[in-house]
Amino acid sequence: AQKITQTQPGMFVQEKEAVTLDCTYDTSDQSYGLFWYKQPSSGEMIFLIYQGSYDEQNATEGRYSLNFQKARKSANLVISASQLGDSAMYFCAMRGNDMRFGAGTRLTVKP
Amino acid sequence: AAGVIQSPRHLIKEKRETATLKCYPIPRHDTVYWYQQGPGQDPQFLISFYEKMQSDKGSIPDRFSAQQFSDYHSELNMSSLELGDSALYFCASSSTRAVTEAFFGQGTRLTVV
Numbered sequence: 504a505q506k507i508t509q510t511q512p513g514m515f516v517q518e519k520e521a522v523t524l525d526c527t528y529d530t531s532d533q534s535y536g537l538f539w540y541k542q543p544s545s546g547e548m549i550f551l552i553y554q555g556s557y558d559e560q561n562a563t564e565g566r567y568s569l570n571f572q573k574a575r576k577s578a579n580l581v582i583s584a585s586q587l588g589d590s591a592m593y594f595c596a597m598r599g600n601d602m603r604f605g606a607g608t609r610l611t612v613k614p
Numbered sequence: 615a616a617g618v619i620q621s622p623r624h625l626i627k628e629k630r631e632t633a634t635l636k637c638y639p640i641p642r643h644d645t646v647y648w649y650q651q652g653p654g655q656d657p658q659f660l661i662s663f664y665e666k667m668q669s670d671k672g673s674i675p676d677r678f679s680a681q682q683f684s685d686y687h688s689e690l691n692m693s694s695l696e697l698g699d700s701a702l703y704f705c706a707s708s709s710t711r712a713v714t715e716a717f718f719g720q721g722t723r724l725t726v727v
Contacts, residue, residue: 536714536716538716540718546702546720546721546723547718547720547721548657548704548706548718548721549718550715550716550717550718553714553715553716555714594656594657596716598708598716601647601659601662601669601670601672602647602659602662602706602708602716603659604649604656604657604658604659605656606656607656
């Protein structure tokens with residue numbers, strides 16, 4: 504069975520600084536995908552970034568990058584140059600045979 | 615670009631009533647997932663379909679059922695509604711041919727009174 508763990512219920516970061524949101528996973532699948540989603544207070548789930556288990560390079564999408572360490576089974580999200588609009592819940596998810604989510608991290612960006 | 619469409623966006627039902635939620639995946643996506651997200655909770659996987667066949671089942675109550683139709687849209691049917699069913703219900707779609715994509719609809723907010 505797949506399991507996603509996000510150990511940080513809440514994080515604070517100063518505007519314009521970088522922040523790392525942790526995600527570890529457990530799976531027996533050889534092929535899987537890792538996703539990060541942002542959920543603002545309005546409720547929608549916004550896709551941020553994807554990392555495939557066989558991708559050798561860390562994924563990047565604008566200010567988002569994924570620090571993928573396969574041996575450690577971690578897929579941390581790094582947000583650079585934080586903006587006030589980044590304040591939201593962030594969910595890590597893994598897709599193998601299905602798609603499961605971690606408990607989420609609430610990020611608050613302080614001005 | 616077309617996104618995942620869910621309807622209705624909001625639904626209010628009384629206890630013991632039934633509700634049907636609809637999901638229209640992104641064109642050419644072959645997989646649909648359903649999730650339930652209670653207040654302050656992470657999304658809980660309910661059920662998924664691949665090419666119109668049920669592919670995996672999560673914590674879906676027996677009072678709920680779902681199916682995917684020939685046009686790939688999916689419906690989640692909920693019967694004998696309970697107050698605890700009040701939640702945000704998400705549908706997501708993805709493609710086995712484009713594994714980097716997994717997008718969510720806007721969600722249906724169900725309130726049971």
